[in-house]
Amino acid sequence: MKNTYRVFSVMLFALLLWNCQKETKEKTEGTNPDQNHTEINSKFDSVKAAAYGADAYGMKKYVIAFLKRGPNKSVDSLEKSKLQRAHMENINRLAEEGKLVLAGPFFGDGDLRGIYVFNVDNLEDAEALTNSDPSIQAGVLSMELKEWYGSAALMAINDLHYSISKNDIVE
Template identity: 60%
Template sequence: MKLIKYGLFAAFGIFLSCSSNQSNENKVKNGYNAELATQLKADQYGMSKYVMAFLKRGPVRSQDSIEAAKLQKAHLENIERLAEEGKLVLAGPFFDDGVIRGIYVFNVETIEEAQALTETDPAIKAGRLVMELHPWYGSAALKQINELHKSLQKQNVSEQ
């Protein structure tokens, strides 16, 4: 009786596995996932419009170290907020000490939308940073980076 019971359970498991694979094959053909492409608003090439921002050293760098640290913390909190809202898909600093301090990739269609978002940044408001904005065309998959990043992030940057 146990053998029949386990045999039926195994057969049911194989059936579920096969039907699951069949539905996945219908959804994903030749690597293309129409459902995901629609969800991410990808075009026929798997791409989307974005606005890339180059964060540059601003004209006002006279803050003392305490004020500069406060601005940096507020800047990072703003980055997190924009990422949570889905408006910012990628951000990060450059390691050198050049004029260009970092980049943002905004999940917006126009320079005007990105400009309005940059104006929420405390470091921009204080003149510590300025933004140079450019329309950009990149993989729609970038919209998934923030969720993936959360699974890799041991500590929140703004908590430092």
């Protein structure tokens, strides 16, 4: 799965970006209380901002699906293997369509299995996309959806990931 391991690096990237923006804001706030000013980023690229759907802060709305262990626990190993392959094919299809920004599993064997970050701005669209997953359809996984505000630069992650992944992860 091309999208499996990017979850952790992207979340770290988003956290670092948020922290940098926070520090910049803190440094510029309060420098002159009588002056209402906004500093313009000298590296701002309006073409990229528009292509990624960024607002003035370089951010945009996404929907995250937290994938959890589903109610169907009676799936045999052959069926699990088939579902996993179909799950991965669905992930790759959604990524190629630009609807899935990133996806990946969590480590361990807990009930929280993985996440999807969707390039949609409402829960209904994210639910429809999550429901296209064969593992969700089979009840092996279930989902919890949350709206999230994060860096619009995440929209570049799929192209970047493909340029650094030597092998495809299928199962």
